[in-house]
Amino acid sequence: MHFIDPQDRSQPFHQRVFAAVCQVPAGYVATYGDIGSVLGSPRLARQIGWALSSLAPELHPEHQTIPWHRIINAQGAISYRGDLERAEKQLQRLEAEGVLFDEHGFCDLRRHRWSFVDQIDQVPIKQPDR
DNA sequence: CGTATGACTTTTA
DNA sequence: GTAAAAGCCATAC
Numbered sequence: 001m002h003f004i005d006p007q008d009r010s011q012p013f014h015q016r017v018f019a020a021v022c023q024v025p026a027g028y029v030a031t032y033g034d035i036g037s038v039l040g041s042p043r044l045a046r047q048i049g050w051a052l053s054s055l056a057p058e059l060h061p062e063h064q065t066i067p068w069h070r071i072i073n074a075q076g077a078i079s080y081r082g083d084l085e086r087a088e089k090q091l092q093r094l095e096a097e098g099v100l101f102d103e104h105g106f107c108d109l110r111r112h113r114w115s116f117v118d119q120i121d122q123v124p125i126k127q128p129d130r
Numbered sequence: 131c132g133t134a135t136g137a138c139t140t141t142t143a
Numbered sequence: 144g145t146a147a148a149a150g151c152c153a154t155a156c
Binding site for chain 2: 145146147148149150151152153154155156
């Protein structure tokens with residue numbers, strides 16, 4: 001599933017997205033733009049959301065190991081776009097991992113935002129999940 | 131092929 | 144702080 005290199009352009013786009021998402025450990029979040037940056041461009045943000053939307057459990061039960069819930073928008077909030085049920089599940093999962101949201105639906109990105117750069121350059125941080 | 135559609139982001143007011 | 148608009152680009156049709 002996430003054995004491929006997110007930057008390997010020969011791989012299908014959604015597979016690269018999943019590979020990058022799997023690098024975010026529990027207790028952290030990443031923005032759609034962050035994942036896009038890992039793949040090569042922060043402008044891919046919208047396409048990241050598109051790829052994740054195909055992860056609906058009804059559609060792909062085999063992909064439940066992918067921590068899709070750790071991807072939120074640049075405001076530090078969960079993106080709804082029509083699917084309230086999914087958003088509530090996402091909120092529940094994140095808070096269970098220690099990422100708390102205030103009454104306006106925002107979390108502290110400065111504290112929980114995963115740094116892919118640090119991961120590559122230095123600390124091979126343990127992954128509590130997976 | 132051209133057009134439409136987004137789990138988005140940034141800028142601007 | 145919020146809201147609207149423009150830009151974005153991989154897919155779907």
